[in-house]
Amino acid sequence: MTLSLFALTSDPAKRIVKFNLSNDVQADLTTYLKDQESSFDLQQDEIVFDGKYKPDAGEVLCIENYDDIDNLESAIRNPTSLDLVDPSEDFFHYIKALFSGYILETGGVKVLLQNFDRRKIISTNGLSIFHSANVYKKIEGIGLTIDHKLTATLEEGKLKFFSFHNTRQIFDLSEYYKEATDDDVIEFSNMDLIKSADNSQLLEMSDSWVRRKISLIQQSGILQNVPINEMKAVATEFSIPFITITENGDELIKIPDNKSDLKKLLRFLDEDYYKSPLSKTNFITNSKRVLGN
Template sequence: MTKGGRQKLYNFFAYLGGEGSAIKRIVMERNLQETLTEALKRKMDAFIPVDPDKIIDFTENPGYKPDPDEVFVIEKFNVPHHIKNSIENPRRFHKLTESDYDKIKAIYWGEYTKDDKSGEKSYRIAFQIFDSRRIIGRHLGKYAIFYGHETNTFEQVDHKLLVINERLDALYENGKLYFKSFYNAKRIFGDQISEYYREATDAEVKKFGNDLFGNPNIPEDFLDSQARKFIFWIIKNNSSFEYQKIVEKGKDFGLTLTTDDNTGKLVLPKAKREFKQLLRLLNSDMYKSPITEEKFVTNSKRKLQ
């Protein structure tokens, strides 16, 4: 709130793709700015659950699928400096024009405070993904029309219109990034967030193959996108492998694994299916019920605290 009791209005920005991820200021008339500020501030206030058990550490649980009342968090996330700068100094940024619409990948808004004594700044910035479906006008063979009350007829929209939803896809607050969907967060932050859960590189795959099998040359047809993500996460969480323990645990799930007599490391499975099952085992995606002893494969799990 301002000193006079009126709510401080948010400035809105378009985050454009391409070189440098350019930023443009969305200049709007005051009534619209007031309406959006009020509506979206409510969404921001409700985005982070009050119950701390509903806040999931993404770095520990990247394969988890949050419930509607849960949210992921990445601690100590560095939002790009130019985004923070736009919140502090909005008038330094060029205005968004109609020629920019097709380049928008996100819309964002927010505020910042500065401690009078320490000079430390705190930011609260909300993000909403954007794509061509949010552009209304003569677009891909579609016509946008509206009812003209003066003429009592429908008329065509002469210019492209933008749609801003009452929703958030990510919220940056107190140095932390909160989001519900990794896919949507990745659309906004790209490689900066992909580093937390990505596909293993060729070099990482070779090292993984050598560490686990004594063979860096894993067949290419074994290495689909899912397999590479498994490998990345296994590397991230394992500094070494207990080969005999893996063999024994594999038996619980019908996996016939063997070790090489010379190296003591695992023998690379001959079939892609068995290879993928091994990756699931190493990634803790296979488990046995402690009550019924039934065996399961999961694509969503969360560590117990």
């Protein structure tokens, strides 16, 4: 069995495309991905995903009856029916994930997925070189790096993954996580980096959108993993309301007292803002609307 390599993109005209691999690269890829699959499958304890629980070592999150809306299974079954990847840097920026897979003995399909971002692109801008036979040679065309581990697997309707944040870059998981409850909202307001002057007012402002964002932020772990000075610097660049106060020598994020600024802050913390690598223009990711217009 040899595995093919596909890309899932954000281009609606070419949602799934196939890489044209040489025989030796395809053989190496097969061994590489099968080893990753074995490592991934060592995590045996399956935890049903609800948007809140973070898996420990030896645990994996799973969603039963996941809707394969992009029809990845069809790509595995009929690889020759797909268009080939456009070998251009512009197109590579549309790639959301790399995937491969194979047909099971049961007749079903197992899909192996890795999320993809522009850091994995070997660009034709500048001079890219690689070491071979004791010398460095020039890379003539655009290339990519295939990661050393899987992000997720999809097998007969069951999606399994470790990192919600990474898997969310590939799939829309919004219908599978639960909104934050009142207790969750209060727990959020009591986090070490958060300062809410009035929890009852925060609950009043917490509509369904706010509760979903709070659930996502708690799941992502961004408040535990990103220093507050870095968050503040990025917020300033994007003109996001990001007020901090100092309490007992610690700098804390102040929860806004109006819903508009609260939603801007939560959208920022959920990482819906980014800078386009091509135009250096600031966008909101769900609409690609230029900020300030």
